[in-house]
Amino acid sequence: MRAVQLTEFGGPEVLQVADLPVPEPGTGELLIRVSRAGLNFGDTHQRRNQYIAKHALPVVLGGEVAGVVERVGPPGERSLSDSSVRAMKIHQRVADTPGFEPGERVIALLRMGGYAEYAVAPAARTFRIPVGVSDDDALALLIQGLTAWHLWRTSAHLAEGESVVVHSAAGGVGSLLTQLAKPMGAGRVIATAGSPERRAEALELGADVAIAPDGADLADGGPNGEDGGEAGPGGDGAADVDAGSSGGNVGGLTRALIAANGGNPVDVVLDAAGGAVFAQSLAALAPFGRIVAYGNSTREKMPVTNGELLKESRAVVGFWLMHLLDRRDMLEQPLADLFARAARGELHPRIGGAYPLADAARAHEDLEARRTTGKLTLDPAR
Numbered sequence: 495m496r497a498v499q500l501t502e503f504g505g506p507e508v509l510q511v512a513d514l515p516v517p518e519p520g521t522g523e524l525l526i527r528v529s530r531a532g533l534n535f536g537d538t539h540q541r542r543n544q545y546i547a548k549h550a551l552p553v554v555l556g557g558e559v560a561g562v563v564e565r566v567g568p569p570g571e572r573s574l575s576d577s578s579v580r581a582m583k584i585h586q587r588v589a590d591t592p593g594f595e596p597g598e599r600v601i602a603l604l605r606m607g608g609y610a611e612y613a614v615a616p617a618a619r620t621f622r623i624p625v626g627v628s629d630d631d632a633l634a635l636l637i638q639g640l641t642a643w644h645l646w647r648t649s650a651h652l653a654e655g656e657s658v659v660v661h662s663a664a665g666g667v668g669s670l671l672t673q674l675a676k677p678m679g680a681g682r683v684i685a686t687a688g689s690p691e692r693r694a695e696a697l698e699l700g701a702d703v704a705i706a707p708d709g710a711d712l713a714d715g716g717p718n719g720e721d722g723g724e725a726g727p728g729g730d731g732a733a734d735v736d737a738g739s740s741g742g743n744v745g746g747l748t749r750a751l752i753a754a755n756g757g758n759p760v761d762v763v764l765d766a767a768g769g770a771v772f773a774q775s776l777a778a779l780a781p782f783g784r785i786v787a788y789g790n791s792t793r794e795k796m797p798v799t800n801g802e803l804l805k806e807s808r809a810v811v812g813f814w815l816m817h818l819l820d821r822r823d824m825l826e827q828p829l830a831d832l833f834a835r836a837a838r839g840e841l842h843p844r845i846g847g848a849y850p851l852a853d854a855a856r857a858h859e860d861l862e863a864r865r866t867t868g869k870l871t872l873d874p875a876r
């Protein structure tokens with residue numbers, strides 16, 4: 495089969511198509527004929543070996559696929575040779591997982607191996623695609639949809655009417671976060687995105703105001719969004735805003751966020767950029783406000799001190815989807831909720847396009863250059 499295999503870590507050029515054997519599903523696993531492999535920004539970290547979880551070479555990237563069940567792994571007990579608690583849990587999970595039949599249309603979460611014509615997935619992390627939902631839409635709701643759902647519900651504990659900031663609001667996760675914000679209870683929704691087109695997209699997705707990730711547009715007093723003129727006191731948000739006693743991290747973005755919230759600090763920030771965006775957003779939080787760190791696109795880590803948290807009654811929360819992988823209870827119901835919201839027309843997954851498998855390098859280049867919007871996929875048939 496054709497697969498994009500890494501034999502070294504590095505730039506997009508290391509993504510090369512190779513001819514590999516079709517993998518064999520074990521007990522509790524399924525062989526899936528892949529129609530679409532999901533691309534995620536995290537894949538670019540994995541390609542550089544800068545991801546939280548490390549992988550040995552050679553490796554086929556790709557943490558999610560849509561496709562058709564080709565074959566079900568052999569029945570029986572999964573290898574329990576190491577009679578560890580982990581093996582017991584795997585055994586339990588296999589028993590609890592509904593059976594799948596060849597020919598069923600599914601999406602699946604994988605640790606690796608998705609950029610290929612065939613992929614092996616644990617049945618416990620495989621889900622049927624509802625009738626009427628395209629493979630692209632289903633895939634857009636898997637990693638990115640589940641991330642968006644849990645960011646609001648599990649990590650931010652969003653309360654009715656709270657003001658929220660969604661950074662990277664036109665991306666895969668961001669576009670879903672923006673659409674889900676008000677249906678999940680948010681009050682004022684402030685988006686950031688890196689270009690005028692992406693900010694226009696964020697407004698279309700339901701944000702009340704959209705500003706640049708460095709806050710430069712509001713710091714300059716420029717109006718933004720339908721009622722963006724109200725965002726800054728006197729149209730000059732940056733100059734007049736009191737960002738509290740937030741220490742050295744107050745900057746243009748801090749002031750712009752507070753200005754965009756009518757001069758008030760914000761309740762919730764969802765951040766995948768890290769670096770100055772994280773630090774300046776933390777400084778814009780109201781007492782009892784929460785910032786959820788779920789990505790590090792800038793690749794810049796920021797330290798936080800206990801003193802600055804207690805002084806302002808602020809919380810920093812982390813989120814990594816990996817911790818849900820063995821929790822089918824935290825996957826199945828949220829996914830069903832996302833599909834139901836899409837069916838009701840409340841949620842429109844934004845599809846950024848399908849690249850041929852052979853163009854995986856170009857897809858990564860576009861992701862890293864911030865040129866894309868919505869969900870990107872690879873098409874193994876091309």
Ligand SMILES: NC(=O)c1ccc[n+]([C@@H]2O[C@H](COP(=O)([O-])OP(=O)(O)OC[C@H]3O[C@@H](n4cnc5c(N)ncnc54)[C@H](OP(=O)(O)O)[C@@H]3O)[C@@H](O)[C@H]2O)c1
Nearest residue numbers: 535536662665666667687688766788789791813814815864
């Ligand atoms: N924690 C988890 O389990 C989890 C799960 C899924 C995704 N994520 C993370 O969520 C983020 C979004 O993922 P995605 O798959 O939705 O990606 P995506 O569609 O490519 O969106 C990435 C966004 O990040 C911004 N961005 C890109 N490069 C950047 C840079 N160097 N500095 C600052 N911002 C940059 C861009 O927004 P603008 O240019 O408009 O600012 C872009 O919209 C990534 O950081 C990813 O690692 C985390």
